[in-house]
Amino acid sequence: MFFLRELPTRRMLQRYRDEFPEMETRDVAEALHLLRRASLLMRELEAYFAAHSLSQTRFLTLIVIDRELERDGLLPSEIADRLDVSRPVVTDTIRTLVKAGLLSVEGARDGRTKRVVLTLEGRAALARLLPGYFRLISGFMTRSAHRAP
Structure with missing residues (x-):
């Protein structure tokens, strides 16, 4: 599960990019968004399965x-x-x-x-x-x- 409710802003990511030049801001933002979506889907699926034992x-x-x-x-x-x-x-x-x-x-x-x-x-x-x-x-x-x- 991905437990980050509020994803970092582009500005926050850019600050990390300034410190860590190998980081691709867009890639990290997309990956975090994907992780968040997957986590939300997994929660819904887990609740569905639990309701069916x-x-x-x-x-x-x-x-x-x-x-x-x-x-x-x-x-x-x-x-x-x-x-x-x-x-x-x-x-x-x-x-x-x-x-x-x-x-x-x-x-x-x-x-x-x-x-x-x-x-x-x-x-x-x-x-x-x-x-x-x-x-x-x-x-x-x-x-x-x-x-x-």
């Missing part, structure tokens, strides 16, 4: 499995790679989603690996969540386009 990590776990159209499930290590989170976080997330009935873990034919698959309840949960998720993002983008610097 999920977290961003849990939601994204469901999504990365669902988007694998050619496969029925993923290995936990593949989920960790796609989410760019640690394997212990993925293990805990999978455990929570299995307990909630949204995922199941199935043994592979060789018995050494386990695939994580969406349950029917998991697919139904995504079908309920995605319309509101997309509306939230669209609304945010519309609102923030009117406030762009």
Whole structure:
């Protein structure tokens, strides 16, 4: 999260530029604005997920499995790679989603690996969540386009 509510003015940034010549004032201003917008969007998304008893990590776990159209499930290590989170976080997330009935873990034919698959309840949960998720993002983008610097 980006916790700077009031972004520095161009004048403030220019003062830093005078002190640190390698700084590009415009680039820093744009990056700070982008960070602020992303932070505001993340707050809205976190509230949306919380209202549906999920977290961003849990939601994204469901999504990365669902988007694998050619496969029925993923290995936990593949989920960790796609989410760019640690394997212990993925293990805990999978455990929570299995307990909630949204995922199941199935043994592979060789018995050494386990695939994580969406349950029917998991697919139904995504079908309920995605319309509101997309509306939230669209609304945010519309609102923030009117406030762009």
